[in-house]
Amino acid sequence: MAGSVKLLIRNTFFRVESLGDRLCGPELNPFHQLGALGWFFSWIVLGTGLYLFIPFETSVGGAWASVEYITVHQWWLGGIVRSLHRYGSDCMVAVMVIHLLREFAMDRYHGARWFAWITGVPLIWLILASGVTGYWLVWDELAQYLGVGTAEWLDWLGIFGQSIARNFLTRGSLTDRFFTLLIFIHIAVPLFLLFGMWIHILRVNHPAMTPPRKMRLWTTAMLLGLSLVFPAKSHPPADLGRASDVLNPDWFYMALYPAFDTWGPAVAWALALGLTAVIAIVPWVGRRRRAAAAVVQLSECSGCGHCAADCPFGAVVMRPRMDGLAHEKQAVMQPDLCTGCGICVGSCPSSTPFRKSKPLISGIELESLPVEALRDRVLAAAAPLTGPARLLVLGCDHGVDLKRFETPSVAALSLPCTGMLPPSFLDFILSRTGATGVVVTGCRGGECHHRLGPQWTDARIAAAREPHLPKRTDRDRLRVVWAAPTDPDPIAAAIAQLSEVKS
Numbered sequence: 001m002a003g004s005v006k007l008l009i010r011n012t013f014f015r016v017e018s019l020g021d022r023l024c025g026p027e028l029n030p031f032h033q034l035g036a037l038g039w040f041f042s043w044i045v046l047g048t049g050l051y052l053f054i055p056f057e058t059s060v061g062g063a064w065a066s067v068e069y070i071t072v073h074q075w076w077l078g079g080i081v082r083s084l085h086r087y088g089s090d091c092m093v094a095v096m097v098i099h100l101l102r103e104f105a106m107d108r109y110h111g112a113r114w115f116a117w118i119t120g121v122p123l124i125w126l127i128l129a130s131g132v133t134g135y136w137l138v139w140d141e142l143a144q145y146l147g148v149g150t151a152e153w154l155d156w157l158g159i160f161g162q163s164i165a166r167n168f169l170t171r172g173s174l175t176d177r178f179f180t181l182l183i184f185i186h187i188a189v190p191l192f193l194l195f196g197m198w199i200h201i202l203r204v205n206h207p208a209m210t211p212p213r214k215m216r217l218w219t220t221a222m223l224l225g226l227s228l229v230f231p232a233k234s235h236p237p238a239d240l241g242r243a244s245d246v247l248n249p250d251w252f253y254m255a256l257y258p259a260f261d262t263w264g265p266a267v268a269w270a271l272a273l274g275l276t277a278v279i280a281i282v283p284w285v286g287r288r289r290r291a292a293a294a295v296v297q298l299s300e301c302s303g304c305g306h307c308a309a310d311c312p313f314g315a316v317v318m319r320p321r322m323d324g325l326a327h328e329k330q331a332v333m334q335p336d337l338c339t340g341c342g343i344c345v346g347s348c349p350s351s352t353p354f355r356k357s358k359p360l361i362s363g364i365e366l367e368s369l370p371v372e373a374l375r376d377r378v379l380a381a382a383a384p385l386t387g388p389a390r391l392l393v394l395g396c397d398h399g400v401d402l403k404r405f406e407t408p409s410v411a412a413l414s415l416p417c418t419g420m421l422p423p424s425f426l427d428f429i430l431s432r433t434g435a436t437g438v439v440v441t442g443c444r445g446g447e448c449h450h451r452l453g454p455q456w457t458d459a460r461i462a463a464a465r466e467p468h469l470p471k472r473t474d475r476d477r478l479r480v481v482w483a484a485p486t487d488p489d490p491i492a493a494a495i496a497q498l499s500e501v502k503s
């Protein structure tokens with residue numbers, strides 16, 4: 001049941017993302033850049049927050065008026081900055097929720113990824129706390145509703161000594177001192193959030209923290225447009241002498257408050273903590289067998305460092321040589337961080353099928369598919385191919401199921417990740433196996449299950465990243481197609497094209 005819900009969410013993501021690719025092109029598709037967009041919005045919120053702090057009056061009596069002043073009289077600058085601050089914060093929540101759902105649906109939280117997942121959980125609370133305390137500062141009726149509600153919610157825990165809600169009892173009970181504390185919290189919590197975001201990506205190698213320039217421009221333009229058309233406004237000023245009834249809440253931040261109103265603090269706590277606990281234990285529920293970590297074969301390792309540079313999870317580190325060979329460094333695998341994608345194998349200069357050594361051993365190997373076994377599988381797949389066009393399709397276990405393309409003249413091989421394929425194998429296939437063409441495929445750009453497979457493969461083929469595809473390789477007989485598992489058509493088209501070349 002849970003598995004089919006997950007599959008449904010995953011396929012929905014694939015379809016919506018395909019639509020996004022068609023509508024705005026992969027470069028502007030926000031689904032490929034959710035984490036990076038989270039960072040981008042956080043810079044917008046931080047920058048605009050710093051500006052808003054300048055005209056802000058840090059007192060109960062002056063807060064509302066100072067915000068109202070910039071909203072109405074300085075709408076062209078302060079008002080826009082206020083709106084950017086609000087919409088940027090809303091976007092952070094939206095992006096975070098979609099990012100969380102997507103990582104879950106794509107199964108990217110198991111094994112070594114538990115760290116990114118578990119460090120993501122506090123970010124949910126920190127973002128919500130940053131937003132709610134921000135709304136307090138305006139000190140309008142919505143702030144009053146939030147202040148009273150949050151105080152009663154916290155008081156229920158009974159751990160704060162004196163009641164916090166007593167600060168909101170009567171017209172004179174909220175002091176400037178307490179208000180200053182609120183401001184301090186609204187500055188401190190986002191700083192903790194930034195620190196938490198930095199920890200969150202500590203174990204991610206080459207994290208995508210900045211969306212492409214075009215996306216940054218479009219996103220900023222969208223926020224500016226929204227700020228001009230629907231400027232952020234305040235409710236009437238807070239009045240602790242009476243309760244306000246007509247409120248226009250920001251659902252991105254206040255979705256839990258109606259639960260609190262309806263069922264009281266105990267249920268609201270149970271709901272909030274229960275949901276957090278459910279999210280937190282996800283990596284340890286229904287755990288599958290972890291893929292064996294790659295193994296460094298020191299006798300073949302020249303200490304070049306390509307594997308350490310290419311590993312998406314920082315599982316390989318370079319250390320001073322210990323075995324007496326005349327190389328300065330050696331690769332050292334940290335098995336706990338390895339997801340078994342094999343991208344390090346694809347980056348190793350010694351992973352070449354042309355080598356005569358027997359057995360053929362690479363500087364770094366996957367136990368489940370050593371380089372020698374990969375060469376044997378390539379040869380075995382190509383040998384029975386018949387017809388004028390004999391094609392090999394090489395893809396990954398997370399992309400389109402390649403079996404559907406198999407015919408007497410098309411053979412398919414699936415790897416843990418396409419990034420595992422050393423480029424010399426493409427040259428080998430085209431020059432030594434009798435195949436007339438090769439299609440390389442795998443997860444669509446920005447969606448690689450192992451993060452960097454397509455990116456490194458493209459770069460190696462374009463000779464922009466070591467190891468390069470040899471110059472002599474006939475590129476006309478090679479097609480590279482990245483596709484979502486729900487979208488086999490581009491691969492079929494590439495096969496059809498290569499079949500035409502030779503028929």
Ligand code: HEM
Pocket residue numbers: 034035036037038039096099100103108109113116117118120121123124127197200201204206207208209279449450451
């Ligand atoms: C402020 C909110 C967040 C921001 C800005 C953020 C940002 C990022 C970034 C930049 C990455 C690296 C993406 C890449 O380069 O592939 C990442 C990865 C990840 N995030 Fe978040 N994240 C946030 C919240 C969360 C939450 C709430 C969760 C789940 C509880 C989560 C789970 C993950 C996981 C599992 C990965 C690792 C993905 C992988 O290994 O491929 N994140 N995040």
